[in-house]
Amino acid sequence: MRVVITGGGGFLGRKLAHRLLAEADQRGIDEIVLLDVVMPPAGEFNDPRLKPMSGNITNPSQVESLIGSNIDGIFHLAAVVSAGAEADFDLGYKVNFEGTRNILESARASGKKPKVIFASSIATYGGILPDIVTDDTPVTPQTSYGVQKVIGEQLINDYSRKGYLDGRAMRLPTIVVRPGKPNKAASSFASGIIREPLNNIDMVCPVAPETRMALMSPRRVIDAFVHLFDLPSGALGQNRTLPLPGLSVSMAEACDALVQAAGNRHHGTITFDVDPEIQAIINGWPKASFSERAASLGFKGDDNMVDIVTAYIEDELGD
Secondary structure, eight states, rough: OEEEETTTHHHHHHHHHHHHTTTHHHOOOOOOEEEESSSTTTTOOTTTTTEEEETTTTTTTHHHHOOOOSSSSSEOOOOOHHHHHHHHHHHHHIIIIHHHHHHHHHHHHHHHHEEEEEEGGGOOSSSOOOSSSSEEEEEEOOOOHHHHHHHHHHHHHHHHTTSSSSEEEEEOOOOOOOSOOOOOOOTHHHHHHHHHHHHTEEEEESTTTTTTEEEOOHHHHHHHHHHHHHHHHHGOOOOOEEEBBBBBEEEHHHHHHHHHTTTTTTOOOOEEEEOOOHHHHHHOOOOOBBHHHHHHTTTOOOOOOOOHHHHHHHHHSSO
């Protein structure tokens, strides 16, 4: 089996690669290609089955040559993130729409009807929303990023309907805690208010303490990617997109969870200074998400914020 992960040099792509490598023998995986404009850190992967490849998904011929005809599965994670797609309209559509179409066309050209897992987002919702978005909540995105993700979901449906590939999509909540440096996602601060203080750096949160967000830990997200890949095609029916369960957490609650999980560990301070632009984007996103459909298929969310922070300390800080 040959698998490609687009955005494979990023945080989630590398975590997914480690998970698939750990299960490679039982899954019969012979090769995992990490396709990205950014390569993983030198020395992180020493398994010969793992092949980092530099490429840009906006280049159709490059995508087709790197994916090739011998392909069994694609995890499509590459994207221009929310605030970046909002700030640069043309770049957002070039990567998130045209790049996604290039991936699907390459899968189609392979003739193997590969499984294609598309990382969508709860940014597909927007405007006046219920406290918890569910399977029945209509998608009404209020950002270019959200619109681009809706387009990706519909492409997954259509290419699957035509029999070109076996597509599946997940609407991801905000993922916390992300290691490394902040990115251009509007939600980047949700990781920052945990990550930076635990690295003895003071952090300014750009939204009000009472602001609530739907959150999910990296551990649960990677579980979801693998579980979605393993589901039989018939389990999804005509609608190939599943919302994932997002735990509702206020930024004040996240700060409290940080203090509780940190214990005796010294940490930086958190202050609040509202950025109206960021606040407006986050206010248009769901505060929590739940899917009966996803639950019936075995997808699980996080139980509480303290566990999410503790998982970050264990996985990224080695404690």
